[in-house]
Amino acid sequence: MACEPLEAFLKLAKADPALLERFSACPNLNAIAELGASLGYQFSGVDLVTHQAEATLRLSAADLEAAAAGVELEGHLWLMRVVWA
Numbered sequence: 001m002a003c004e005p006l007e008a009f010l011k012l013a014k015a016d017p018a019l020l021e022r023f024s025a026c027p028n029l030n031a032i033a034e035l036g037a038s039l040g041y042q043f044s045g046v047d048l049v050t051h052q053a054e055a056t057l058r059l060s061a062a063d064l065e066a067a068a069a070g071v072e073l074e075g076h077l078w079l080m081r082v083v084w085a
Contacts, residue, residue, distance in 0.1 A: 006051055009041040 013023045019039075026032045029045035036043055059067065 002054075003043050003047045003051065005036070005041040006043040006047050009036040009039070009043065010051075012039075 013019050022035060023032060026035060029048040032048060033043055033045050056064075056067070
């Protein structure tokens with residue numbers, strides 16, 4: 001299920017280099033949600049996780065292979081990584 005404020009924020013971030021830089025500097029998904037809220041977009045870090053999961057499920061097998069190998073996929077604003085703790 002798409003979160004319209006999140007979709008609008010991501011579209012804006014992709015089109016605005018200064019905002020994309022601020023987005024990229026966020027240390028976690030909740031910080032991205034706070035950045036969105038500061039601009040009037042209401043969504044949560046959980047909404048971002050859900051969005052990422054849904055977008056991942058729509059990838060082709062070739063794109064999934066590339067993502068698993070650490071290749072950045074054009075059009076995506078995040079990188080997946082495993083943190084072992």
